[in-house]
Amino acid sequence: MSIAEMVHSVLDGPLTLGLRAYDGSSTGPPDSPRALHLRTPRAAAYLATAPGQLGLVRAYVAGDLDVDGVHPGDPYDLLVDLSAVRFRRPTAAAAVEAARTLGVKGLAPPPPPPQEALPRWRRAAEGLRHSMPRDAGAVSRHYDVSNRFYELVLGPSMTYTCACYPDAAATLEDAQDNKYRLALDKLGLRAGDRLLDIGCGWGGMVRAAARRGIHTLGVTLSGAQAAWAQQALAEEGLAGLAEVRHSDYRAVRESGFDAVSSIGLTEHVGVRGYPAYFAWIGDRLRPGGLLLNHSITRPHNRRQETGPFIDRYVFPDGELTGSGRIIAQAQDAGLEVLHEENLREHYALTLAQWCRNLVEHWDECVAEVGEGTARVWGLYMAGSRLGFERNEIQLHQVLAQRPHPDGATRLPLRPWWRP
Template structure:
């Protein structure tokens, strides 16, 4: 999982905004209004429904604002949320990139700095766009309620509210995910052995890396928390490991259980539609948590990692794989991600995660950052979405398909520019004497 790079805003007055008192600026074109809220030259072409244009005529990519409603979305929610609303609703179009992979447009927009104009410029913009621009239109139906209005779903990170958040994101359509994720049905960062590797090779290599770091062998017991469509569970079971997976997505659990039965792994593998807190078994040789910590909530880390410790035998290993921030100061994912992609999701730095693991008494043995691998993974998912665009639109509708293209392309840009990272943290449960029972040096191939 991940985040669009957020736009920057600051207050600034253009010279013509400081004219004589009492002299109002004349109305602007829509393109002039757009230029007025951007600090510096535009790196792309902008066109609007009134026929006005801004930016270089020979730009490789462009934005086209089709309707006054799109202008109202942008004006009433400046930044990534307003732009996303206009784009998802079809009021803002892109040229020079496919809607399944708007990466070229987002990369061009990465250098844009938005500003708050002075009062006379704001008044001129309001006259240009009309009084209706001051009233936010109803958001697209794909948008979740803001956090403060989700009270009907219970307290944040309660079992009920976590289940609803997972449902919002993962129960879109298994057929849609099959097109985007490919045969592995793996919705987490792959690990590329080399840049020319295919997505399937890289996902298989990721499961191999997790399996090896956990020192799993035939006859061992694995618990995979937040198991998705059961990729890790099935990988382990094919190698003789008894594996249990837990997911809060009913559709994922049903798909995974069918795959287990079709592969003849039912005597070794099981995927449950269950909260990780409701798994009663203990004494596992290993626990894998791949792409789940983002959903847990930072305040829940102590109880989360404590429950994992209680599931492990002495000498058992934990592999935590999740999206992180390059610092440990923030947790918010931004408005677009929270409303359209991962409601209630939180991201923090690897230092916070490592500290939480250590504080419950697990010993951290290794950590590594795979952020470039996630950029490659997201580029592959976007290619799949582009290649199967018509089928995906037929399955979930164009607006939802646009959300996914925007989210994945924006996340790719975020990983490339170090807005977000991906860390694997390996830890062990020591025995009563403080022994880890591990080799002196790493035992896996990178």
């Protein structure tokens, strides 16, 4: 049995792109603009021992699987093709023939690429899920890759969260500036006010607030992010107004803030941690203080762990749910929800631009972090773009307030910000 025949034995329907294998066999539409190239026997072993998403990812990240007609910095078109492919279990006879073809060595799982984290069930030694030590390790794994790599991919704003596009023709930098403008306007902050930004990343929100004269404290679990942000604050002459700490947000003891912003942190908290998360935020706000919670969500309100690729290569321990559950948990913690909106399509535009940046700076990115890691990020960002476009994931901003004791909001009757 050839490798191409093995692939056909697990397909449920036609192959929508080409395939070439190291044994010389091929299949799929001969005129397809894209084709999978299984370069080595290890590629076949990855696919055979981890059928489905994980095997494909391992072979691709390790470089044993290439794709003709697709740049690894933006494999979006490949993922569109693969989304139309359906698989089935092989018959007993086909499985026996495949085993003969691969041999004993080909049926032994090869070591995964070094970019792969342990499966969830083997992470107990790192602490309980969403404990401070385990969260610190997960965040470091993702964000401490290389500040230079992120500069190349994210652009000058160094903002790794969804932008807000005033129109589809806006540049990424304009859209990120507009996102921070929108967040600060929703929070109604003025010069002299105090803002706590949890999960602050490289300090984009911190710097935007400090430029308005707002006293801002940002916290991040990434040491590399904190160092970069502190340097950026110093270079802009903002160090007297703002601080970024290398810290878990739960270690912040200050309170009485006029506002709390959480932009891209909730995804790391864990759904079961929402009650404590929102209660903690409420305790940090003064009466009448506002929270802006900006996070990736599902289009349903069930708790759902991320798939094997995201969990092992991108965000270990990640889980998502819907905006309804986030709103309910904020309300149960005593916060009054004032407004919410979905920026799903904006995130698809953001991710498309990040992929373009990765393609443009591919050689430098590979020199900085290695080709395997660069492939992971291209795959992750292109796949996420497709998920946002197809409404498999969303991005919601929720605005809430810690109520005054008398129940008054002391806010305008209608939204006070420009969309």
